[in-house]
Amino acid sequence: MSKGLPKRSEDYSLWYNELVKKADLAENSPxxxxxxxxxxxxxxxxxxxxxxxxxxxxxxHSNAYFPLFIPKSFLSKxxxxxxxxxxxxxxxxxxxxxxxxxxxxIIVDPDAKLEEELIVRPTSETVIWSTYKNxxxxxxxxxxxxxxxxxxxxxxxRTRLFLRTxxxxxxxxxxxxxxxxxxxxxxxxxxxxxxxxxxEYMAVPVVKGxxxxxxxxxxxxxxxxxxAMMQDGxxxxxxxxxxxGQNFAxxxxxxxxxxxxxxxxxxxxxxGVSTRLMGALIMxxxxxxxxxxxxxxxxxxxxxxxxYRGEAELELISVKxxxxxxxxxxxxxxxxxxxxxxxxxxxxxxxYELKGVPVRIGLGPRDLENGTIEIARRDNLTKETFELxxxxxxxxxxxxxxxxxxxxxxxxxxxxxxxxxxxxxWEEFKKVLNDTGGFVSAHWDGTSETEEKIKELTKATIRCIxxxxxxxxxxxxxxxxxxxxxxxxxxxx
Numbered sequence: 094m095s096k097g098l099p100k101r102s103e104d105y106s107l108w109y110n111e112l113v114k115k116a117d118l119a120e121n122s123p124x125x126x127x128x129x130x131x132x133x134x135x136x137x138x139x140x141x142x143x144x145x146x147x148x149x150x151x152x153x154h155s156n157a158y159f160p161l162f163i164p165k166s167f168l169s170k171x172x173x174x175x176x177x178x179x180x181x182x183x184x185x186x187x188x189x190x191x192x193x194x195x196x197x198x199i200i201v202d203p204d205a206k207l208e209e210e211l212i213v214r215p216t217s218e219t220v221i222w223s224t225y226k227n228x229x230x231x232x233x234x235x236x237x238x239x240x241x242x243x244x245x246x247x248x249x250x251r252t253r254l255f256l257r258t259x260x261x262x263x264x265x266x267x268x269x270x271x272x273x274x275x276x277x278x279x280x281x282x283x284x285x286x287x288x289x290x291x292x293e294y295m296a297v298p299v300v301k302g303x304x305x306x307x308x309x310x311x312x313x314x315x316x317x318x319x320x321a322m323m324q325d326g327x328x329x330x331x332x333x334x335x336x337x338g339q340n341f342a343x344x345x346x347x348x349x350x351x352x353x354x355x356x357x358x359x360x361x362x363x364x365g366v367s368t369r370l371m372g373a374l375i376m377x378x379x380x381x382x383x384x385x386x387x388x389x390x391x392x393x394x395x396x397x398x399x400x401y402r403g404e405a406e407l408e409l410i411s412v413k414x415x416x417x418x419x420x421x422x423x424x425x426x427x428x429x430x431x432x433x434x435x436x437x438x439x440x441x442x443x444x445y446e447l448k449g450v451p452v453r454i455g456l457g458p459r460d461l462e463n464g465t466i467e468i469a470r471r472d473n474l475t476k477e478t479f480e481l482x483x484x485x486x487x488x489x490x491x492x493x494x495x496x497x498x499x500x501x502x503x504x505x506x507x508x509x510x511x512x513x514x515x516x517x518x519w520e521e522f523k524k525v526l527n528d529t530g531g532f533v534s535a536h537w538d539g540t541s542e543t544e545e546k547i548k549e550l551t552k553a554t555i556r557c558i559x560x561x562x563x564x565x566x567x568x569x570x571x572x573x574x575x576x577x578x579x580x581x582x583x584x585x586x
Contacts, residue, residue, distance in 0.1 A: 112375060119131055137374070142264075145366070163217070168219055174312035183248055187202065188205050188207055214245050215247045218337070222347060223345050236270045237269040245265075257369075269342070270359060270360045271360070279362045284333075294389045295373065297374070297502075301559070302556070310363075312337060317336075322513075326583075331369070338360065385501065392427065395429070395452045396431055396441075397456060399456055399457070400458075410458070413461060415430065417466070421486065464482055509531070514531065519570055526584065533581070537571075537579075554585055556582065562579055
């Protein structure tokens with residue numbers, strides 16, 4: 094097959110969009126700004142979802158589901174929250190359609206206006222905390238650890254598949270605690286869960302940090318995040334975890350009876366990741382030949398392709414291929430045997446390369462005679478001839494998948510290190526941003542005004558205040574004012 098992908102070095106944005114479409118991950122929908130996630134793309138999301146769900150449950154969380162619609166008055170109860178989301182809200186004003194009297198088609202029935210408009214959820218804090226008021230009465234009801242898998246709508250003007258769409262899929266955790274300390278521990282724990290998932294499963298190294306006040310979630314006292322670096326030198330926020338303090342508890346009057354007999358507001362958190370992770374996965378690893386998927390998230394880890402002439406050869410090859418397939422499946426490796434007679438082997442090789450399948454096995458008549466197979470790796474495009482009698486095939490492939498997973502992660506770490514630069518002057522700051530991109534580690538005086546000015550001048554934002562940063566006296570890269578430590582700046586998605 095002809096891939097027809099642009100080169101990353103020539104047009105990274107076009108390369109990304111074309112890869113998403115040609116690899117059958119997603120496409121634009123008839124609704125402007127929304128996407129259709131195709132079966133292959135959704136199968137990757139399902140693997141992400143399954144692993145994250147397992148990690149959430151291992152940390153004591155349970156899944157629930159809350160309404161898609163939120164009464165407008167609910168958003169008004171937490172001032173900074175409504176201010177943060179007001180411009181992105183889709184609003185339902187009527188509940189019925191009817192045929193136009195002139196026969197021109199369907200119109201909104203003007204007599205079916207809602208008494209109170211409903212907001213299509215941009216996030217669920219308000220409707221969930223309204224519910225928690227009924228669920229929480231006593232310290233015995235705490236902590237309340239709930240997660241929701243759902244879709245949300247944030248009205249976007251400029252959209253890009255997976256990275257920024259009007260409707261997207263995500264999970265949102267919402268927890269309630271008896272003390273500030275417990276809520277903060279939960280917030281940090283979930284940031285660490287996200288970091289572990291990103292690094293161990295997505296093979297994407299991340300920086301753990303805290304957002305500045307300007308970048309903080311609307312309605313939170315603190316926002317923690319994981320920041321990833323893409324191959325074009327732009328950062329991507331890969332997950333956030335918010336310490337809500339008592340803001341939503343006070344807005345919705347959620348109190349609990351303490352052990353001592355008092356009455357106090359509970360402490361809250363919320364945290365989430367979305368299908369934006371799909372964009373991170375694509376941009377962190379893929380190349381000019383197509384997707385490069387880490388084996389732990391690849392829907393098909395191994396594909397076996399027969400190379401034959403005529404039905405008699407195919408029959409013999411199929412017997413061996415099915416033996417190999419059975420051995421691999423016994424150890425939990427997902428494998429596909431592609432014996433379609435509608436496409437030639439070369440076409441299939443290109444297709445699975447484009448789709449990022451980590452390992453390809455080629456099997457022909459000569460291999461049957463010699464007791465060998467050809468193994469091709471997607472990550473580095475190398476091939477080897479493997480003697481089946483030398484080692485159990487399941488052991489060989491299991492070890493190879495581990496090597497590929499580790500290799501992809503190391504390559505991403507090395508790339509991030511190559512585009513992480515410490516600077517000490519404004520001229521150096523601008524030069525690095527323009528020439529190299531990546532993370533720029535620089536002193537900042539801690540003021541919102543300076544942060545906004547740097548963004549205005551360079552389009553770079555403070556991605557985070559790294560949690561592991563050294564406290565060191567310095568001078569702000571723009572103003573020369575005193576600074577207590579470095580932060581990470583970058584241009585970002």
